[in-house]
Amino acid sequence: MGRARYVLFDFDGPICRLFAGHKAERVAADLVDWLAGQGLRGLLSATERASLDPHVVLRAVDRGHPGSDLVAELEERLTQEESRAAASARPTAWADPLIRTWSAVGVRLAVTTNNSPRVVREYLEGRGLTDCFAPHVYGRTRELRLLKPDPHCLIRALNAMGAAPSAALMIGDTPSDLLAARKAGVPFLGYARNDHKRQVLSEAGADLVVDSLEGVLRLVGTTNR
Incomplete structure (x- = not known):
């Protein structure tokens, strides 16, 4: 040093x-729910759907659809959630x-x-x-x-x-x-x-x-x- x-x-x-006040676990679950709402729940494995880390969800979708509009939308949703978290x-x-x-x-x-x-x-x-x-x-x-x-x-x-x-x-x-x-x-x-x-x-x-x-x-x- x-x-x-x-x-x-x-x-x-x-x-x-x-994520002290705006829990990462909730963010990850919301991303999974959003994918399910788009009929895309199958993009994630059972382990990924149960993940408490939103980056696990994001990386999983990117592996299957790198550079896609779907990944861009999911990344922006995560950014918005991180912005909410920053306030607390x-x-x-x-x-x-x-x-x-x-x-x-x-x-x-x-x-x-x-x-x-x-x-x-x-x-x-x-x-x-x-x-x-x-x-x-x-x-x-x-x-x-x-x-x-x-x-x-x-x-x-x-x-x-x-x-x-x-x-x-x-x-x-x-x-x-x-x-x-x-x-x-x-x-x-x-x-x-x-x-x-x-x-x-x-x-x-x-x-x-x-x-x-x-x-x-x-x-x-x-x-x-």
């Missing part, structure tokens, strides 16, 4: 709990001061996420954090095959900032974040808000996982005195 001159944040988890998102403890401190000492920041970049910008604007990241927000595009664990959004961020992977750090909370960082050659810091997430990250091979960003903030402050 002391060597990092560029920090890539995942959004939902390290920066905020996007819960900031991750210590994330705001950590972001501001890193920005103040000259570390360049980016968001690299599978969420809609439009929604990320809405959230950052509401928290007064836009200037800490702008213009480096890299999120979901219509090319869903490029979602993490593909490193596409990380590579976009690195290229845009002129950053060597070894000079960067990614903070994420899922195995897909870890895999994307590895593929991009970026050191990884895991954030886990509970024991289950810590176990999942550790089992995926994360070398360092923290359960609070407070220690990271303290280290950044000490390193840059």
Whole structure:
């Protein structure tokens, strides 16, 4: 962390709990119901229909109909749901001061996420954090095959900032974040808000996982005195 001159944040988890009030489980179920209403329930397996993750539903449809109007409609519906969720998102403890401190000492920041970049910008604007990241927000595009664990959004961020992977750090909370960082050659810091997430990250091979960003903030402050 002391060597990092560029920090890539995942959004939902390290920066905020996007679905704290507007549950992801309900969003996934609504997407499944919408597909059923279009007579397209058969596009999903039983496991995918029961998924609690809206991205599982979106990816499943994209695998069968990549680049289709159907996928575009489903992705827009998910973006709208994420936008509703952003209004009740819960900031991750210590994330705001950590972001501001890193920005103040000259570390360049980016968001690299599978969420809609439009929604990320809405959230950052509401928290007064836009200037800490702008213009480096890299999120979901219509090319869903490029979602993490593909490193596409990380590579976009690195290229845009002129950053060597070894000079960067990614903070994420899922195995897909870890895999994307590895593929991009970026050191990884895991954030886990509970024991289950810590176990999942550790089992995926994360070398360092923290359960609070407070220690990271303290280290950044000490390193840059």
